[in-house]
Amino acid sequence: MKILFVxxxxxxxxxxxAASAQRTVKALKSAGQDVKVISGPNKINPEIQPDFPxxxxxxxxxxxxxxxxxxxxxxxxxxxxxxxxxxADVVHIHEMFMLxxxxxxxxxxxxxxxxxxxxxxxxxxLYNLGMGRWKLANRLLLKSWRDTGYNYCKFVxxxxxxxxxxxxxxxxxxxxxxxxxxxxxxECIRPESPPExxxxxxxxxxxxxxxxLSLEKDQLTLLEAMRHSKYSRRIQLLFAGNGPKAKLYxxxxxxxxxxGVLAYEPDFSFYDRDGLRQLAATADIAVHCAKVEVEGLSxxxxxxxxxxxxxxxxxxxxxxxxxxxxxxxxPAGNPEALAHRIDYWxxxxxxxxxxxxxxxxxxxxxxxxxxxxAIIQMYKDSLEGNDNE
Numbered sequence: 138m139k140i141l142f143v144x145x146x147x148x149x150x151x152x153x154x155a156a157s158a159q160r161t162v163k164a165l166k167s168a169g170q171d172v173k174v175i176s177g178p179n180k181i182n183p184e185i186q187p188d189f190p191x192x193x194x195x196x197x198x199x200x201x202x203x204x205x206x207x208x209x210x211x212x213x214x215x216x217x218x219x220x221x222x223x224x225a226d227v228v229h230i231h232e233m234f235m236l237x238x239x240x241x242x243x244x245x246x247x248x249x250x251x252x253x254x255x256x257x258x259x260x261x262x263l264y265n266l267g268m269g270r271w272k273l274a275n276r277l278l279l280k281s282w283r284d285t286g287y288n289y290c291k292f293v294x295x296x297x298x299x300x301x302x303x304x305x306x307x308x309x310x311x312x313x314x315x316x317x318x319x320x321x322x323x324e325c326i327r328p329e330s331p332p333e334x335x336x337x338x339x340x341x342x343x344x345x346x347x348x349x350l351s352l353e354k355d356q357l358t359l360l361e362a363m364r365h366s367k368y369s370r371r372i373q374l375l376f377a378g379n380g381p382k383a384k385l386y387x388x389x390x391x392x393x394x395x396x397g398v399l400a401y402e403p404d405f406s407f408y409d410r411d412g413l414r415q416l417a418a419t420a421d422i423a424v425h426c427a428k429v430e431v432e433g434l435s436x437x438x439x440x441x442x443x444x445x446x447x448x449x450x451x452x453x454x455x456x457x458x459x460x461x462x463x464x465x466x467x468p469a470g471n472p473e474a475l476a477h478r479i480d481y482w483x484x485x486x487x488x489x490x491x492x493x494x495x496x497x498x499x500x501x502x503x504x505x506x507x508x509x510x511a512i513i514q515m516y517k518d519s520l521e522g523n524d525n526e
Contacts, residue, residue, distance in 0.1 A: 138516055140165065140172045141225035143218075143240045145211045145232055147176040147187055151349060151379065151407075152207045153434050154256045157296075157318040158231055161254075164319065164509035170516075175221040175240075177211035189221040191236070199266075205381035206265050207349060213239045222249055227516045230290070231256055233282040241289035250519035253287055253311075254294040254318070255304065258453050260429040264353040265381060269429070283309055291519040294512065296432040297455025314515060319505030320437050325497045327418045327443035331490050341373035341401055342483055345420040345444070347413060347435040348427070350380035350405075355426040355449070357382075358472050360389050363398055365476035368483045374403035375420070377413060378435075417442035421489065422482060428469045429453045441500045445493040447478045461499055462492060 142158060149155040158174075165172050173188035180193075191211040196203060203209065213236040222228055228244045228251045230237045237253075244251045259278035260269050268274050287293055288310040295301035296318045304313050334340050348354045356376060363369045374390065383405065390403035408416060413435075417423060423439040425448045433456035440446050440459055450457045451469030460466050464481060467474040482489045 138170055138513075138520075139224060139226045140170055140516060141189075141221055141228050142172060142174045142176075143221075143228060143230045143237055144174065144176050145234060145236055146178075146193075146209045147174050148179040148181055148185075149207055149209060150181060154231055156434055157254075157256065160321055160505055161318065161509065161512065164505045165512065168506070168509050168513060170513065173221070173224065175211075175217065177209055189217055191217055194235075202265060202381065206351065207380065210234060211236050215239060215243065218243050219247070222247055225249055227252060227519055229254070229516075230286070233257075233286040238285055241286055245289060251290045252292045252294065252515055252519050253290045254296065255287075255300050256296070256318075256431055258300075258303075258429050258431060260453055261353060261431075264429060265351060269353060279307055283307060287311060292515050294515065297458055299453070299455035299458070300431055303453075314511070316511040316515070317503050317508050318432055318434065319508030320434070320441060320500060320503045321505050322501070323414065323438070323441055325418075325441060325443050325494070326414065327494065327497070329494070331486070335490070336486060340371075342368060342371045342422075343373050343375060343420045344422045344424055344479070345375045345377060345416055345439065346424050346426070347377040347417070347439055348425070349378050350376065350383045350386050352382060353427060353429040354380070355428050355470065356386050357389065358426040358449075358470055358475055359424050360386065360393060360403075361472035362476040362479060363393055365473050366479050368480060369398050370400045371483075372399065372479075373401040374399070375416065376403060376405045377408050377416060379407055413438060414442055417444045420444050422447055422479065424475070424479075425449060425456055426469070426475070427454060427456060430456045432456065433459070437500060437503065440493075440496045443493040443497040445482055445489045446496060447475065447482070449475075459496070459500070461496060465492075465496075 175189035176187040177193045194210040194212040230253045259275040290311045293311045294316045301315045393399045394402040417439040423444040425436040449469035450466045467478045
């Protein structure tokens with residue numbers, strides 16, 4: 138099959154949609170599919186460009202916010218779109234913006250079936266505009282996406298049950314299939330037994346948070362939890378990522394250190410994939426506080442390395458499906474509850490190590506090759522009975 142991926146930018150570093158799309162394309166190609174991409178330009182490595190390149194679309198006023206959030210939009214050139222869609226057997230859209238709106242209409246005109254992956258909740262967008270709690274605005278945006286884009290699709294891939302449930306409640310017309318975006322299998326390098334200094338009461342207890350520094354990822358709740366934890370003077374916080382709230386979170390973290398709440402100054406760094414793997418394998422706990430998350434690739438990769446996860450639970454958080462114990466969950470946005478969970482696991486080091494490894498074992502069922510098989514079947518089903526109207 139010839140599959141066309143329609144995505145605003147296939148190459149944005151640190152962007153979950155781009156990272157997921159890249160891995161899915163690689164898995165589909167390994168499974169023998171012919172996949173091409175229509176996307177905005179690769180500004181990181183100009184020598185590697187999409188099969189059907191588009192110019193970047195620059196938004197007046199909002200462009201600095203868009204860039205800070207690790208995103209970019211493509212110019213929806215109808216001629217390029219028509220050329221790309223004419224090549225394809227199936228069109229697979231990611232996100233739901235102007236590029237995708239135009240793509241689904243051209244696909245309908247050319248009689249090409251369209252499927253979609255639901256990567257982003259409206260709140261992912263509106264939180265960064267200061268409107269994350271505006272329920273009406275979020276509802277209207279989701280309905281707009283549904284009516285102008287998703288309802289033109291035959292199938293929508295839902296990476297988590299939380300997504301599937303929400304789209305059902307909003308009466309999305311396509312068949313909704315729960316298919317994880319998948320995880321590239323990676324050997325767990327955490328040993329079966331902890332190191333000799335594991336129980337040393339003088340060693341720092343490393344808590345990591347991997348993810349974009351933004352409002353909806355809510356690193357603030359972890360920082361505030363330090364004021365409620367009995368282990369705060371032993372905790373070393375490590376934040377892996379960048380984002381629009383980096384300056385604010387660094388300021389709050391420094392204040393906790395200056396006030397003596399924390400004995401170790403929190404570290405904010407950006408890591409490559411191997412660096413993240415090493416970081417996760419040596420951490421005591423990986424916290425994920427997001428108030429809005431469709432699935433959560435970063436915490437999936439940390440869990441794969443045997444790190445004990447503590448994950449927020451809320452109406453827009455798909456990540457909570459990865460917790461295999463209720464003690465690994467806390468109510469989103471509640472720093473006291475998070476501190477209680479942290480203190481429990483830091484007080485039970487043997488159980489913490491064992492539970493981390495159990496979580497790593499559980500992640501094997503999210504192998505991206507299995508996701509690719511399910512996606513390929515979705516493509517085949519979309520072609521069945523296609524009327525080419």
